[in-house]
Amino acid sequence: MKAIFQVALGILAAIGGFVDIGDLVFNVAAGAEFGFSLLWVVVVGVVGIIVYSEMCGRVAAVSKRAVFDAVRERLGFGVGLVALVAAQLVTFLTLAAEVGGIAIVLQLLSNLPFLALVPLAFIGLLAAIWFLEFEWIERLFGYAGLCLIVFVVAAIKLEPDWGSVAHGFVPQIDTGDPLVYLYFMVGLLGAAMTPYEVYFYSSGAIEEGWTPKDLGLNRLNTVIGYGLGGLLSFALMITAGALFLPQGIQPQLIGTVALGAEVPLGQVGLLLALVGILFAVGGAAIDTCFSFAYNLAQFFGWEWGKYRGPARAPRFTLAWLVLLVLACCVIATGIDPVMLTEYAVIFSAVALPLTYLPILLVANDRAYMREYANGRLANVFGVVYLVVILFVALAAIPLMLITNMGQG
Amino acid sequence: MRFSDLIDRQVVTESGEYLGRAFDLRAALRPGRLEVTGIVVARRGLLERLGIVQLRALRSHTRVGGDVVPWEAVVSVRGHRIVVRDDRS
Amino acid sequence: MSRPKALDLALGVLDHQLVDPDGRRCGKVDDLDLELEVEIGEPARVTAVLVGPRYWPGRVRGPIGRLLARLGGGDGVKVSWDDVERVTSAVELARPASELGLGRGDDRFRPLIERLPWA
Numbered sequence: 001m002k003a004i005f006q007v008a009l010g011i012l013a014a015i016g017g018f019v020d021i022g023d024l025v026f027n028v029a030a031g032a033e034f035g036f037s038l039l040w041v042v043v044v045g046v047v048g049i050i051v052y053s054e055m056c057g058r059v060a061a062v063s064k065r066a067v068f069d070a071v072r073e074r075l076g077f078g079v080g081l082v083a084l085v086a087a088q089l090v091t092f093l094t095l096a097a098e099v100g101g102i103a104i105v106l107q108l109l110s111n112l113p114f115l116a117l118v119p120l121a122f123i124g125l126l127a128a129i130w131f132l133e134f135e136w137i138e139r140l141f142g143y144a145g146l147c148l149i150v151f152v153v154a155a156i157k158l159e160p161d162w163g164s165v166a167h168g169f170v171p172q173i174d175t176g177d178p179l180v181y182l183y184f185m186v187g188l189l190g191a192a193m194t195p196y197e198v199y200f201y202s203s204g205a206i207e208e209g210w211t212p213k214d215l216g217l218n219r220l221n222t223v224i225g226y227g228l229g230g231l232l233s234f235a236l237m238i239t240a241g242a243l244f245l246p247q248g249i250q251p252q253l254i255g256t257v258a259l260g261a262e263v264p265l266g267q268v269g270l271l272l273a274l275v276g277i278l279f280a281v282g283g284a285a286i287d288t289c290f291s292f293a294y295n296l297a298q299f300f301g302w303e304w305g306k307y308r309g310p311a312r313a314p315r316f317t318l319a320w321l322v323l324l325v326l327a328c329c330v331i332a333t334g335i336d337p338v339m340l341t342e343y344a345v346i347f348s349a350v351a352l353p354l355t356y357l358p359i360l361l362v363a364n365d366r367a368y369m370r371e372y373a374n375g376r377l378a379n380v381f382g383v384v385y386l387v388v389i390l391f392v393a394l395a396a397i398p399l400m401l402i403t404n405m406g407q408g
Numbered sequence: 409m410r411f412s413d414l415i416d417r418q419v420v421t422e423s424g425e426y427l428g429r430a431f432d433l434r435a436a437l438r439p440g441r442l443e444v445t446g447i448v449v450a451r452r453g454l455l456e457r458l459g460i461v462q463l464r465a466l467r468s469h470t471r472v473g474g475d476v477v478p479w480e481a482v483v484s485v486r487g488h489r490i491v492v493r494d495d496r497s
Numbered sequence: 498m499s500r501p502k503a504l505d506l507a508l509g510v511l512d513h514q515l516v517d518p519d520g521r522r523c524g525k526v527d528d529l530d531l532e533l534e535v536e537i538g539e540p541a542r543v544t545a546v547l548v549g550p551r552y553w554p555g556r557v558r559g560p561i562g563r564l565l566a567r568l569g570g571g572d573g574v575k576v577s578w579d580d581v582e583r584v585t586s587a588v589e590l591a592r593p594a595s596e597l598g599l600g601r602g603d604d605r606f607r608p609l610i611e612r613l614p615w616a
Contacts, residue, residue, distance in 0.1 A: 063586055064587075072525065073508075073512045076507075077512060077527070080512075300525065301523070303522045303600070310613070314603050314607045367509075
């Protein structure tokens with residue numbers, strides 16, 4: 001009974017942790033631009049991250065390898081280094097965007113000047129990482145992130161045309177503005193399948209000492225955690241579609257995102273939305289920060305792990321510390337976090353194949369995986385998503401340039 | 409000699425027949441020693457040339473899809489190419 | 498005598514994690530030293546595991562490899578194959594990292610971390 005409770009808690013934390021700044025920006029922008037007609041893309045993205053993380057979790061549990069162990073072993077030092085550099089650049093961009101998001105929400109909550117809040121965000125994140133046990137970090141940020149459920153309530157309260165909403169789940173393409181539509185497709189997929197999530201998940205599985213006995217837990221976590229997390233993405237898009245599209249509002253600010261909850265639900269809605277965003281993005285920032293350090297340490301063979309303690313893994317510790325400081329510095333220059341988020345998501349989409357492919361290869365390797373290697377179903381999904389990811393990676397930058405970041 | 413020096417070299421027979429590239433070395437792990445038993449030779453497809461796909465391993469930590477030239481058949485590893493006997497088994 | 502395990506070096510040894518008997522991660526297998534010029538009847542063997550930025554130019558040719566080596570500090574350690582205990586998913590060593598000269602990168606930064614106020 002206790003085990004079921006533990007699993008449920010873990011899943012709750014995963015749901016709250018699913019949404020990050022990229023999902024917020026792109027789901028709301030997509031809803032404001034195209035209403036409900038991109039909902040089906042979110043489904044594709046959620047299934048994609050489930051497939052990818054399940055494989056990473058299984059690879060970690062059976063072969064004791066995290067993502068960048070697999071990348072280096074499968075791609076070798078040269079090509080693997082390219083994958084590492086790409087992943088790290090994207091991870092850094094993402095962290096900066098998240099820190100920016102945190103500072104903005106703090107500003108909305110406190111009315112203090114933005115520049116004062118960047119150091120506050122830094123101290124808050126640093127304190128959480130340094131003083132809290134990992135499980136407590138996941139719980140605190142995950143549960144508080146669940147405040148985002150206010151958007152589900154808001155979506156219902158806004159009484160959208162549910163027929164249109166249902167139609168949004170049917171694969172389609174907006175022929176009025178196909179290029180911008182494709183751009184948002186790429187953005188939504190990139191935001192749903194953010195690379196740092198799997199780096200973090202895979203490393204976490206090894207830190208937890210997962211064995212083949214945990215494969216059921218792995219499947220539960222990924223399917224239910226990300227699946228239900230997808231509901232939050234739907235809610236964001238539906239509220240935006242119901243509220244912003246008719247008014248012609250294109251949310252350029254995070255405050256506008258929170259409007260999606262304030263208009264139907266008042267001050268309570270606004271507060272819950274802001275708290276939810278703060279902790280969802282805050283948790284994401286911590287995960288991103290660690291992913292950077294995990295990747296570096298795993299590629300070069302350093303000691304790594306939050307559980308090892310800072311003194312046992314000095315380079316690993318320095319890596320995430322330095323990255324956090326750099327990200328805060330970038331945000332302190334006054335760069336627009338929403339724009340930064342869009343770049344982070346688009347470049348994430350470009351880098352995605354470089355780390356997806358080695359995992360797919362290792363997941364198929366019976367010498368590493370024994371009887372737990374990909375079966376036929378896993379490979380059908382695995383290969384289909386490889387094609388999806390390759391298409392997204394190749395199309396991302398051209399679409400970004402042609403549509404001027406979705407402005408059309 | 410370093411492993412990295414040996415890999416990727418062209419493998420030819422004494423009579424000049426081109427067999428492919430040296431993809432890997434087959435070895436036998438014995439207590440206290442790791443013996444080189446052969447060269448894994450294969451022609452490179454486009455993906456292999458980009459370094460993206462290495463020959464798949466299957467059951468026993470060894471590759472499939474390449475021929476293994478026994479080490480005894482190697483004539484010379486000096487110079488740019490690896491030369492093996494015409495009659496390798 | 499049991500049959501020796503067959504394994505391919507680039508697949509099963511190269512780029513794998515090195516772990517010492519205390520479970521400490523201490524680098525990756527960056528390259529291997531081979532003894533190939535042997536007497537008749539003597540098998541060719543792997544004599545050492547090469548670890549460290551000094552051996553990166555062997556893997557990445559040209560100026561990039563040399564730049565990387567310099568960025569990494571240029572150190573390198575030759576670990577005799579006699580000091581390898583077993584090869585599993587990682588290459589497990591028979592002696593502690595400190596005895597073999599491994600893990601020095603982490604050793605170098607440890608004092609800095611320990612000086613942080615709340616470490």
